[in-house]
Amino acid sequence: MVDRAAAALDLPPGLLEQIKAVNSAIEVSFSLRFPEGYRRFQGFCAIHSDHRLPSKGGMRFAPEVEHDEIQALASLMTYKCALVNVPFGGSKTGLRLAPRDYTTPQLEEITRRFSRELIQKGFLSPSRNVPAPDMGTSAREMAWIADTYRVLRPDDIDGLGCVTGKPLSQSGIAGRAEATGRGVQCGLREFFLHPDDVASAKLSGTLEGKRVILQGLGKVGYHAARCLEAEDGCRIVAIIESDGALYSETGLSVDAVKCYKDEHGGLVGCPEGTFTQEGASVLERDCDILIPAALEGQITLANASRIRAPLIAEAANGPITYGADEILRAAGKIILPDLYLNAGGVIVSFFEWIKNIQHISFGRLARRLEEAHTRRLLEAIESTAGTQLDPATRDSLLPGVNEPALVRSGLEDTMSYTYQEIREWVRTRNDVPDLRTAAYADALQTISQTYLEMGL
Numbered sequence: 001m002v003d004r005a006a007a008a009l010d011l012p013p014g015l016l017e018q019i020k021a022v023n024s025a026i027e028v029s030f031s032l033r034f035p036e037g038y039r040r041f042q043g044f045c046a047i048h049s050d051h052r053l054p055s056k057g058g059m060r061f062a063p064e065v066e067h068d069e070i071q072a073l074a075s076l077m078t079y080k081c082a083l084v085n086v087p088f089g090g091s092k093t094g095l096r097l098a099p100r101d102y103t104t105p106q107l108e109e110i111t112r113r114f115s116r117e118l119i120q121k122g123f124l125s126p127s128r129n130v131p132a133p134d135m136g137t138s139a140r141e142m143a144w145i146a147d148t149y150r151v152l153r154p155d156d157i158d159g160l161g162c163v164t165g166k167p168l169s170q171s172g173i174a175g176r177a178e179a180t181g182r183g184v185q186c187g188l189r190e191f192f193l194h195p196d197d198v199a200s201a202k203l204s205g206t207l208e209g210k211r212v213i214l215q216g217l218g219k220v221g222y223h224a225a226r227c228l229e230a231e232d233g234c235r236i237v238a239i240i241e242s243d244g245a246l247y248s249e250t251g252l253s254v255d256a257v258k259c260y261k262d263e264h265g266g267l268v269g270c271p272e273g274t275f276t277q278e279g280a281s282v283l284e285r286d287c288d289i290l291i292p293a294a295l296e297g298q299i300t301l302a303n304a305s306r307i308r309a310p311l312i313a314e315a316a317n318g319p320i321t322y323g324a325d326e327i328l329r330a331a332g333k334i335i336l337p338d339l340y341l342n343a344g345g346v347i348v349s350f351f352e353w354i355k356n357i358q359h360i361s362f363g364r365l366a367r368r369l370e371e372a373h374t375r376r377l378l379e380a381i382e383s384t385a386g387t388q389l390d391p392a393t394r395d396s397l398l399p400g401v402n403e404p405a406l407v408r409s410g411l412e413d414t415m416s417y418t419y420q421e422i423r424e425w426v427r428t429r430n431d432v433p434d435l436r437t438a439a440y441a442d443a444l445q446t447i448s449q450t451y452l453e454m455g456l
């Protein structure tokens with residue numbers, strides 16, 4: 001995919017090879033004592049690019065984690081950050097384990113030990129490499145990592161910036177937990193603002209009433225589907241999870257299905273819709289928008305030709321393989337690519353990291369001043385007009401900017417601006433026929449410029 005985009009650029013010979021290469025990677029192995037004996041763990045960290053520092057990317061805990069996968073996901077982070085103008089390199093960290101096989105205290109011990117390995121080897125710090133939640137990890141693990149870093153590096157005044165996605169009370173930022181899902185919503189909203197683009201997907205109108213199939217009700221999929229259902233009037237007609245799928249033509253309640261899944265550990269027996277164990281086949285059902293928000297490699301050569309959705313929104317990282325992508329494009333499907341659509345997480349991580357190194361929350365200095373200014377403005381308007389504003393309007397205008405509002409505004413702005421940039425490539429360049437090629441071309445242009453200006 002990167003090569004396809006590079007063909008549309010005029011990069012100096014050899015530069016693409018430098019951009020594509022993984023700059024450094026480690027594999028660590030450590031053992032911990034459990035009641036039944038020692039258990040060995042294997043972890044991986046790849047810094048694909050440190051042309052900008054720190055490098056940034058998620059830390060995943062999953063049984064299938066391996067070296068190549070971590071390197072590939074690290075490279076995706078490089079292109080993602082460059083595309084959305086987050087001035088970071090790209091990285092990924094992974095630990096091979098199934099979190100559900102461990103108790104919370106065991107997971108804490110494992111996480112702390114893995115973090116120590118990474119910190120001591122120079123692969124985790126606020127200035128070098130900053131992980132964030134990914135598959136199998138959450139704010140809880142990030143808090144353990146931040147605390148481990150604080151214990152090992154007490155003199156680092158910026159230590160809290162060694163991970164993002166921390167709990168709000170541990171110097172996290174408002175809106176980070178839902179950021180990736182919200183970003184998916186922002187991307188889809190922006191797409192539907194362009195009637196030509198909507199028509200190219202053989203759709204029309206707005207998001208209102210669009211039939212959505214969601215794969216994965218995790219951190220990303222849940223927030224994306226909840227926002228699209230509650231705020232845009234989308235109808236979530238199917239939800240696919242690891243144990244099967246639920247279907248309802250009249251629309252599923254995302255919150256009700258999520259509550260059921262949290263309580264019962266899966267979708268079997270959920271009364272909200274019709275259950276089938278053949279989850280993967282539901283990807284192929286008729287709908288307007290298909291949102292894969294789970295694992296990579298879900299749409300492959302084996303099922304690509306049977307996908308009916310005209311618009312595919314890649315909320316997961318790498319849900320469509322290269323071969324499948326070719327089939328889907330040839331079939332005229334429109335794909336909102338992962339490096340754009342799921343960038344909301346790293347965009348808000350960037351805001352959290354800035355908050356951590358500047359040691360003050362956004363809006364704190366200006367809020368009262370802004371309120372006083374707005375109050376004076378409203379009073380002037382009222383006295384000039386000789387009438388009072390109604391209290392509801394007054395109250396909605398008065399509050400000064402606060403952190404949640406600023407984060408939301410920064411996320412929405414970045415997602416809309418980036419979409420406009422990539423659609424411009426498609427609109428103006430014959431050799432850039434689709435949004436994924438455009439997104440990679442845009443990212444490659446930014447990265448190559450950085451390399452060329454700083455000198456290799």
Ligand code: GLU
Binds near residue numbers: 057059342
């Ligand atoms: N895991 C997320 C991703 O793949 C977030 C990365 C981050 O915030 O650093 O984009």
